[in-house]
Amino acid sequence: xxxxxxxxxxxxxxxxxxxxxxxxxxxxxxxxxxxxxxxxxxxxxxxxxxxxxxxxxxxxxxxxxxx
Ligand SMILES: [Zn+2]
Numbered sequence: 001x002x003x004x005x006x007x008x009x010x011x012x013x014x015x016x017x018x019x020x021x022x023x024x025x026x027x028x029x030x031x032x033x034x035x036x037x038x039x040x041x042x043x044x045x046x047x048x049x050x051x052x053x054x055x056x057x058x059x060x061x062x063x064x065x066x067x
Contacts, residue, residue, distance in 0.1 A: 005039060006042075008039050008040040008042070015036065015038065015044065018036055020046070030049070030053065031053070031056075032046055032047065033048075033049045
């Protein structure tokens with residue numbers, strides 16, 4: 001993915017990502033990550049952290065099975 005940052009206009013060849021919490025009003029919260037421009041640090045995108053979600057699912061299943 002090579003594109004220009006819409007904020008500072010520099011060509012992005014790498015991204016920084018940062019862990020954040022994504023929560024909803026009813027109290028559920030997820031680990032999420034944002035993708036940031038390495039030059040101006042603007043957030044270019046975000047998603048639920050796939051590794052944290054996997055860990056949460058494995059833990060939930062293990063708990064159900066009482067491992
Ligand atoms: Zn930028």
